[in-house]
Every structure is written in structure tokens, then in C-alpha cells.
Ligand SMILES: *[C@@H]1O[C@H](CO)[C@@H](O)[C@H](O)[C@H]1NC(C)=O
Ligand SMILES: *[C@@H]1O[C@H](CO)[C@@H](O)[C@H](O)[C@H]1NC(C)=O
């Protein structure tokens with residue numbers, strides 16, 4: 444009787460350990476299929492078009508190790524393999540979270556569209572008291588308006604201890620990232636395809652339009668990890 448109890452206790456312990464996504468990830472290098480116990484599935488999509496060309500956008504986002512546009516410059520991001528290659532993971536710390544993102548799709552044709560998908564290893568955001576992981580965290584950048592603008596699609600399919608809160612956090616991060624690319628390239632917002640042409644025409648006639656890529660100063664609009672932490676903290680306070 445006693446040994447049976449001990450056996451069931453240790454079996455329960457083993458299955459509890461086996462259900463920990465971080466343990467599974469570290470043991471197998473893979474994320475569990477479906478959501479493990481205590482996690483529920485969620486998804487979030489951010490769509491944003493900015494009035495800058497595909498080439499300009501790729502000059503900001505086209506290096507997997509360079510997350511300056513997401514508040515983490517190149518020297519704070521480490522790779523375990525070749526840059527911009529399937530199977531390579533980037534690792535960095537932000538807002539108290541240890542982030543490991545492994546490339547599963549990397550497609551960057553000269554004329555677009557750009558398609559980059561990575562997994563997100565299990566992580567925790569202490570300020571929001573939430574943990575999550577993702578088997579699909581994708582970014583596409585597609586030229587639109589005859590190449591005058593670029594449409595972003597950030598979509599993440601994740602498992603989380605709180606899916607509502609995680610969707611809100613990922614939405615905020617991805618929207619800020621997309622907006623930051625626009626800020627880096629000159630800070631104009633997209634309205635219509637026609638408006639881009641009229642801006643170009645009127646500006647070039649007055650000669651006041653600055654060369655977007657050339658005016659990049661680095662760090663403009665970049666959110667620091669502490670700013671992100673504060674934002675997540677206030678977001679958590681707001682939605683909880
Ligand atoms: C990282 O990307 C930014 C543009 O977002 C660029 O200005 C900077 O030179 C890049 N850093 C490195 C080390 O490549
Ligand atoms: C990099 O790390 C990821 C995540 O641990 C792993 O799946 C991948 O195989 C590693 N790649 C290389 C090239 O070591």
C-alpha cells in the first residue's frame with residue numbers, strides 16, 4: 444500500500460515534470476505539439492502598412508540578429524548558427540524574459556515578399572505574471588502600391604498561461620515594432636497609395652523631402668527593455 448502510494452506520487456511527479464514545456468524544449472529542442480497542461484492556445488495578428496519601399500524596410504528588418512527596430516541592438520542578440528538561416532536561434536533578454544527564437548522559414552527574395560517564421564521557446568514575463576511559447580511567430584513584408592509602400596503581417600500562434608494577456612502583450616510589441624520601422628525610415632504614416640505619390644510630387648517640387656534611409660540616426664523611437672517592461676506592467680495592470 445505504502446509502496447503503491449509512493450509509486451503513484453513519483454509517477455505524478457514525473458508526469459508533472461514531463462508537462463513542463465521548458466523541460467520538454469530543453470530535452471528535445473522542440474516545442475510540445477498542442478498546448479501542455481496549464482496553457483491554452485491563442486493567436487494574434489498585427490497588420491500595418493508603412494509608406495516606404497520593400498528595399499527600405501528590408502534595410503531595417505533584413506538581418507535576423509539585428510533587432511534594433513525592436514529595442515535590442517545587434518550586440519545584445521546572440522546566434523547559435525549562421526544568420527538568416529533555418530535552424531539558427533537568436534537569444535536575448537528583454538523585460539525580464541529570456542527569449543530564444545529559432546528560424547523555421549526564411550525567405551527574402553529581392554522583390555519580396557519577405558517571409559520569416561520562428562518558434563518561441565517557453566518564456567515568462569515576470570511583470571505580467573504570464574508564461575507562453577509559440578510554434579509559429581511569423582513576419583511578412585509585402586510590397587504594395589506599385590512598390591511605394593510595404594504591408595506588414597505579424598502573426599503569432601501561441602500557448603499561454605493567460606492567452607488574453609499574451610495576445611495583448613504580443614500585439615503591443617509587434618505594433619510598436621512595425622511603427623518603429625516607419626519611424627526609422629522617416630516617420631510618415633500610410634493613408635492611401637495616392638497620398639504617397641502626392642507627397643512625393645509636392646515634396647520633390649519644393650525640395651524638402653529628406654532621403655529616408657540616409658537620415659536614419661539609430662535608436663530614434665527605439666523602445667528600451669525597461670520601457671517595454673514598464674509598458675507591459677501598465678498593460679497588465681490595465682487588463683487584469
Ligand atoms: C542594425 O540595424 C540598424 C537599422 O535598424 C542599422 O542602422 C545598424 O547599423 C545595424 N547594426 C549592425 C551592427 O549591423
Ligand atoms: C540552435 O538552438 C535551437 C534551439 O535550442 C535548436 O533547435 C537548433 O538546433 C540550434 N541550431 C544550431 C545550428 O545549433
Ligand SMILES: *[C@@H]1O[C@H](CO)[C@@H](O)[C@H](O)[C@H]1NC(C)=O
Pocket residue numbers: 572604
Ligand atoms: C500568477 O499566475 C498564476 C497562474 O498562472 C496564478 O496562479 C497566480 O495566482 C498569479 N500570481 C499573482 C501574484 O497574480
Ligand SMILES: *[C@@H]1O[C@H](CO)[C@@H](O)[C@H](O)[C@H]1NC(C)=O
Pocket residue numbers: 488490581596597598
Ligand atoms: C497574416 O498572416 C497569417 C499567417 O500567415 C495568415 O493566416 C493571414 O491570412 C494573414 N492576414 C492577412 C490579412 O494577410
Ligand SMILES: *[C@@H]1O[C@H](CO)[C@@H](O)[C@H](O)[C@H]1NC(C)=O
Pocket residue numbers: 604605606607608682683
Ligand atoms: C487573464 O488576463 C485577463 C485580462 O487580460 C483576466 O481578465 C483574466 O482573469 C486572466 N485569466 C486568468 C486565468 O488568470
Ligand SMILES: *[C@@H]1O[C@H](CO)[C@@H](O)[C@H](O)[C@H]1NC(C)=O
Pocket residue numbers: 630631632
Ligand atoms: C503617425 O501615427 C502615429 C500613431 O498613430 C502618431 O503618433 C504620429 O503622430 C503620426 N505621425 C504623423 C507624421 O502623422
Ligand SMILES: *[C@@H]1O[C@H](CO)[C@@H](O)[C@H](O)[C@H]1NC(C)=O
Pocket residue numbers: 588589636637640
Ligand atoms: C504613382 O506614380 C507612379 C509614377 O507616376 C505610377 O506608376 C503609379 O501607378 C502611381 N501609383 C498610385 C497608387 O497612384
